[in-house]
Amino acid sequence: MKKIILLAALLTFGVTMSAQENEKKVLNIIAIGAHPDDCDFKFGGTAALFAKMGHKVKFLALTNGDAGHQNMGGGILGKRRRAEAKRAGEILGIEYEVLDNHDGELIPNLQVRQQVIRKIREWDADIVLGLRPNDYHPDHRNAGIAVQDAAYLVIVPNVTPDTPPLEKNPVFLYMNDNFQKPNPFSKDIAIVIDNVYDQKMEALAAHESQMFEWGPWTNKIPESEIPEGKEERLTWLKNNRSPKAYNESEAAAINKWYPGIKTSDVSHVEFLEICEYGKQPTEKEIKELFPMLGKL
Numbered sequence: 001m002k003k004i005i006l007l008a009a010l011l012t013f014g015v016t017m018s019a020q021e022n023e024k025k026v027l028n029i030i031a032i033g034a035h036p037d038d039c040d041f042k043f044g045g046t047a048a049l050f051a052k053m054g055h056k057v058k059f060l061a062l063t064n065g066d067a068g069h070q071n072m073g074g075g076i077l078g079k080r081r082r083a084e085a086k087r088a089g090e091i092l093g094i095e096y097e098v099l100d101n102h103d104g105e106l107i108p109n110l111q112v113r114q115q116v117i118r119k120i121r122e123w124d125a126d127i128v129l130g131l132r133p134n135d136y137h138p139d140h141r142n143a144g145i146a147v148q149d150a151a152y153l154v155i156v157p158n159v160t161p162d163t164p165p166l167e168k169n170p171v172f173l174y175m176n177d178n179f180q181k182p183n184p185f186s187k188d189i190a191i192v193i194d195n196v197y198d199q200k201m202e203a204l205a206a207h208e209s210q211m212f213e214w215g216p217w218t219n220k221i222p223e224s225e226i227p228e229g230k231e232e233r234l235t236w237l238k239n240n241r242s243p244k245a246y247n248e249s250e251a252a253a254i255n256k257w258y259p260g261i262k263t264s265d266v267s268h269v270e271f272l273e274i275c276e277y278g279k280q281p282t283e284k285e286i287k288e289l290f291p292m293l294g295k296l
Contacts, residue, residue, distance in 0.1 A: 027055040027289065030120060031129040031175065032147050034106055034139035035068060036061045036085035036098050037207040042175035043129055044092060044200035045193025046270050049292045051093035052196070058095040060119055061085060062112065062143050067103035069209055070217045078103075080209055088206040091199060106138070108145040116150045117160045125154075125170045127289055128278065132174045134182060147172070151277035171289060172278035176271040189272040189286060190253035192261075192296060197268045201241070205234050212237075243267040257293045 029050055031039040039047070039059040047057045066078035082098045089096030099115060106112065120128055130147030131140045151172045153159045177185055193200060205211055212226050212233055227233045246254065251263045253271060274281070287293055 025291075027126045028058075028124050029055060029127040029129070030058045030060060030123045030125045032060045032062065032116065032119070032143065033131060033175075034062050034137065034143035035065045035103060036081045036096075037065075037088070037204065037210050038131065038140070038143075039129070039175070040088055040092075040200070040204050040207065042131075042177075043270060044088075044203050045196050045268065046191045046290075046292075047094050048092045048196040048199045048203075049191070049193065053291060056095075056123075057092070058097065058119075058123055059085070059089060061096075061098045062115070062146065063101045063103045063106050063139060064098050065103045065210075069214045071213075077209070081207070084207045084209060088203040091203040091206060104139060106142045106146075108142045108149060112142075112146050113149050113153075114160045116146045117154055118163045120150060120154050120170070121160075121163045121166055124166065128170045128172045129175050129272070130172065130275075132177055132179070132185065132273070134179050135177060136179075144174075148275070148277055151275065169279045171281050171285075172275035174273040174275055176273075185271070186273045187249050187253040187271040188274045189290065189293075190250070190257050191270045191272070191290065191292060192254070192258060192266050193268045193270055194266065194296070200268075201234060201238050205230075205237055258296070259294070261296070 027050065029047070031043045031047065033039040033042075038061065043059075047059070050057050064078035065081035066074055068081070069077050072080075078100075085096045085098050097119070101112065128147065128151070131144040133141045133144035133148065135141045135144070152169070154166050155169050157165045159165075173189070174185070176187075179185070216223070216226055227236050246263050246266075246269075250269070250271065254261065254263050254266060254269060258266075281289065
């Protein structure tokens with residue numbers, strides 16, 4: 001009888017431990033951009049993969065995008081872009097939050113830094129993604145600086161004490177860009193997103209004011225060339241973002257994280273750079289934080 005009781009206790013303990021292990025495997029990821037749609041461009045596919053695997057993802061826009069249009073602006077545009085972001089989040093299966101800082105006026109001051117610290121802490125982030133502080137748009141640069149400035153302070157109790165500090169420092173990563181000065185983007189991690197590419201593009205298309213109005217206007221594309229129907233617009237958007245051949249560094253990153261794969265068989269990839277601030281992950285930890293790596 002004692003053996004039976006002991007066996008039952010061990011089984012119960014094993015089930016409890018298994019459940020706890022499964023709970024620990026749920027990751028909290030927050031990607032922080034300057035405008036609604038910044039994170040969708042650079043991380044939308046990986047976010048969709050995380051969401052499908054049961055992890056929690058949040059996109060945070062530090063401004064409301066109320067200046068990004070040729071015909072409208074202010075509160076009307078900000079409200080529209082917030083609604084677009086909400087729809088994009090629903091498509092990706094993630095949470096999307098847009099702050100009320102003005103577009104084109106983002107400064108990495110103490111107030112914005114505290115906003116970033118609070119949001120990272122509230123999300124109990126394991127992974128934080130941001131923009132690099134070298135970019136054509138001052139909002140992008142300043143959003144990157146604000147995230148960098150938070151990278152250590154999220155664990156300091158006496159900084160922004162109205163929100164409890166994190167018990168561990170997250171891994172901070174940069175989302176991809178093509179800027180070369182003062183230094184080019186380092187493709188440390190490569191995530192193949194072919195299986196969710198259509199989902200990413202649908203989320204981007206939800207940002208109608210940007211994909212089909214403001215973006216074409218800034219690129220001198222005549223309004224007459226923009227399709228009207230939903231499916232036609234989605235096809236047009238995909239055609240304007242066709243895959244390109246991978247350079248040497250891109251191919252090396254893909255082969256590192258997807259051993260044996262032919263890069264010619266891969267159409268869409270999102271690249272990430274490990275920030276020098278925050279937790280410095282080992283290769284094993286990167287695989288744990290990105291459980292989709294190596295899987296197609």
